[in-house]
Every structure is written in structure tokens, then in C-alpha cells.
Amino acid sequence: MPSPSQFVIIDCSQIDGQYTTDLGNQENFQKFAQDLGDGLSSSGFVYFINHGVSSTTFEEVFQQSKQFFELDSDIKIKYKKVDPAKNFHGYTPPTSEEIANESNKASRDFKESFSFVGREICGANYPSETPHLRQSVLNFHHAMSSFSKKVMLALGLYLKLDDPEFLLKHHKSLDGLLNPDIHPWIDIRSNSYLALDDEEIASLPDDALRLTEHSDWGTLTFLLQDNVGGLEAKITDKCGDNIWVSVPPIAGSILLNSGLMLEMWSGGRFHATAHRVRLIKERAKEVRQSLAWFVAPDGDTRVNMLVDKKQGYVWSHTYPPPGNESASEYFQERIKGIYATRYKY
Ligand SMILES: O=C(O)CCC(=O)C(=O)O
Numbered sequence: 063m064p065s066p067s068q069f070v071i072i073d074c075s076q077i078d079g080q081y082t083t084d085l086g087n088q089e090n091f092q093k094f095a096q097d098l099g100d101g102l103s104s105s106g107f108v109y110f111i112n113h114g115v116s117s118t119t120f121e122e123v124f125q126q127s128k129q130f131f132e133l134d135s136d137i138k139i140k141y142k143k144v145d146p147a148k149n150f151h152g153y154t155p156p157t158s159e160e161i162a163n164e165s166n167k168a169s170r171d172f173k174e175s176f177s178f179v180g181r182e183i184c185g186a187n188y189p190s191e192t193p194h195l196r197q198s199v200l201n202f203h204h205a206m207s208s209f210s211k212k213v214m215l216a217l218g219l220y221l222k223l224d225d226p227e228f229l230l231k232h233h234k235s236l237d238g239l240l241n242p243d244i245h246p247w248i249d250i251r252s253n254s255y256l257a258l259d260d261e262e263i264a265s266l267p268d269d270a271l272r273l274t275e276h277s278d279w280g281t282l283t284f285l286l287q288d289n290v291g292g293l294e295a296k297i298t299d300k301c302g303d304n305i306w307v308s309v310p311p312i313a314g315s316i317l318l319n320s321g322l323m324l325e326m327w328s329g330g331r332f333h334a335t336a337h338r339v340r341l342i343k344e345r346a347k348e349v350r351q352s353l354a355w356f357v358a359p360d361g362d363t364r365v366n367m368l369v370d371k372k373q374g375y376v377w378s379h380t381y382p383p384p385g386n387e388s389a390s391e392y393f394q395e396r397i398k399g400i401y402a403t404r405y406k407y
């Protein structure tokens with residue numbers, strides 16, 4: 063199995079403390095920006111350690127989500143998304159999403175999830191059966207907003223933008239989801255991959271997946287995964303071939319990957335690397351949990367390249383490039399796509 067060190071691990075103890083606009087002038091922050099930019103541009107994934115977000119913050123969301131996912135399905139279904147393209151907040155039952163095509167029979171999504179989205183993160187639309195879930199999500203949102211602002215400033219510095227805070231100015235939702243002037247698209251998604259029984263496991267091919275190949279749509283995705291494993295990223299090896307490599311759990315770390323919006327803004331320097339979750343047969347009887355914090359531009363943002371195109375760069379995704387429409391319109395189209403055949407609303 064490939065070692066974790068194929069992805070850069072960034073020690074954040076050098077950038078301790080709260081976000082301030084002055085950070086960009088500090089030498090240690092510039093070093094952080096360089097390490098982060100180099101790591102992210104080489105593979106689209108980096109790990110953060112010593113990031114200052116307490117592990118209790120994550121564990122509580124994992125624990126509270128687990129309580130929700132363990133409820134009977136007739137209770138969970140009450141919280142199902144009603145019209146995902148209009149409001150993505152809510153529960154997604156197993157196999158309702160269709161991220162890629164069906165050519166790979168093993169690509170059914172063996173997972174259920176709950177998305178806490180935009181202003182709804184602060185609202186009351188949470189399952190009444192898990193009364194502490196809301197507070198755990200709010201704490202997570204608060205801690206991650208502060209950390210992701212530093213990451214975004216660092217990327218602005220790395221790209222040598224005239225205004226290093228440019229990206230931040232299009233993610234005002236990080237400073238407050240209730241700002242009436244913005245449509246926030248931040249999405250906190252709690253994923254629970256189903257435990258399978260012997261019969262189901264035996265019926266699956268060796269290359270079965272728990273989550274199909276996809277690239278994330280937003281700017282940045284911060285990911286926490288439990289220790290079950292299976293996450294893989296598609297990278298280009300030294301011979302120029304595309305290969306799938308493991309992105310293993312590293313206790314206490316936060317994983318970061320770039321999405322389509324950052325790929326476009328950065329002229330291809332930060333690739334929205336495709337990833338998937340492989341079903342590890344020896345661990346298939348266990349539930350696997352992950353928690354994704356999708357940071358996306360405020361809804362009215364139009365995302366165009368900020369720097370010259372990287373040499374030889376071409377847009378190579380199945381999704382069209384952003385830019386002709388606002389971020390809200392872009393996301394609504396993507397959402398319609400994943401629910402096209404299975405979701406009845
Ligand atoms: O569960 C994981 O490790 C990955 C989840 C993911 O890629 C996603 O929700 O977009």
C-alpha cells in the first residue's frame with residue numbers, strides 16, 4: 063500500500079492563532095503558503111496536522127451523526143431533501159445520488175448522508191431525535207471557518223494575486239452565513255457508508271466502490287475520515303500515466319483537496335483531482351464515516367481565471383467549466399445532474 067507521504071503533510075503550528083489581514087506579511091505565514099501551494103499543485107491533496115481545531119469538535123459531529131444514521135429509515139426519511147436544486151440541506155438516503163455514469167456496475171453509492179447547507183446551518187431544521195447534532199455542527203462550522211480563511215489567504219499569496227484577499231472576498235459566507243447580501247453555499251456533509259453483510263460482500267467484484275469517482279465542485283474541500291479507509295485519488299505518475307493511489311486516514315489530520323472553482327481561478331495550478339472510495343472487503347462489514355466541509359464561492363460570484371493558464375493546461379472534466387453563469391446557477395445545474403434519474407421530487 064502506498065505510504066501516506068505521497069501527499070504533502072503540512073504542519074500548521076507555524077500559523078497558530080486567529081485570522082488577521084496582517085498574516086500575509088509574516089515570514090512564517092509565507093512559508094506556510096509556499097508549502098501549501100506546492101503540495102496542492104503537485105497532487106490536488108494535502109494533509110494538515112497541528113491545525114488547532116480540537117479533535118472533540120470533529121468527534122462530536124461524528125458521534126451525533128452516527129446517532130442519526132442509526133435511526134429507523136422511516137424516521138430519517140422525514141428529513142430528506144425536498145427539492146435539492148433549490149435547497150440542498152437535508153438527508154440523502156442510500157443510492158439516491160448518481161455522481162458518475164453507470165458503466166461500472168460496482169459504482170453504486172453504498173452510502174447515506176446529511177448535508178447542512180448555507181443559512182440552514184444556523185437554522186432550526188435539524189432532526190429532533192438528535193438534539194445535540196445542531197450544536198456540534200455549529201461548533202465545527204465556527205472552528206473550520208477560521209482555519210479555512212487562513213488557507214484561502216495563503217492560496218491568494220501563492221498565486222501572487224494583486225489582492226491576496228481576493229478569494230476571501232468571494233467567500234464572505236466564512237464571516238457569517240446570515241449576511242443578507244450573499245447566498246452562501248457552504249455545505250457540511252456527514253457521510254455514512256453502509257455496513258454490508260456476507261452475502262452482499264460475496265456478490266461484489268474486487269474493485270467495488272463505496273463512492274464513485276468524482277471531482278468536488280466548490281473551491282476547497284476539507285475532509286475528515288474515520289480509520290476504515292478506502293479513499294483514493296487519481297494522480298499522474300512519473301511516466302505520465304493516471305493511477306489511483308490510497309489517501310489513507312492519518313489520525314488527527316484534516317485533508318484538503320481543491321475543487322472545480324479553484325482549478326478555474328488558478329488557471330489549472332490547483333487541479334480538482336478526481337477521487338473515490340474503494341470498498342475494502344475486510345472492512346466492508348463496518349460502517350465508514352467521513353465529514354466533508356465544502357467551501358464554495360458566494361452565490362453571485364462569476365469564476366474566471368485570475369492568473370495565466372498553466373502551460374499545457376486543458377479543462378478535462380466531465381462537468382463544463384464555470385464562468386458563464388453565477389456560482390449559484392452552476393451548482394444548481396450540477397445538482398440536477400446527480401439527481402436526474404433516481405431522485406423523485
Ligand atoms: O468519504 C470520503 O472519504 C470522501 C467523500 C467525498 O469525496 C465527498 O463527499 O465529496
Ligand SMILES: [Fe+2]
Nearest residue numbers: 276277278337
Ligand atoms: Fe469528494
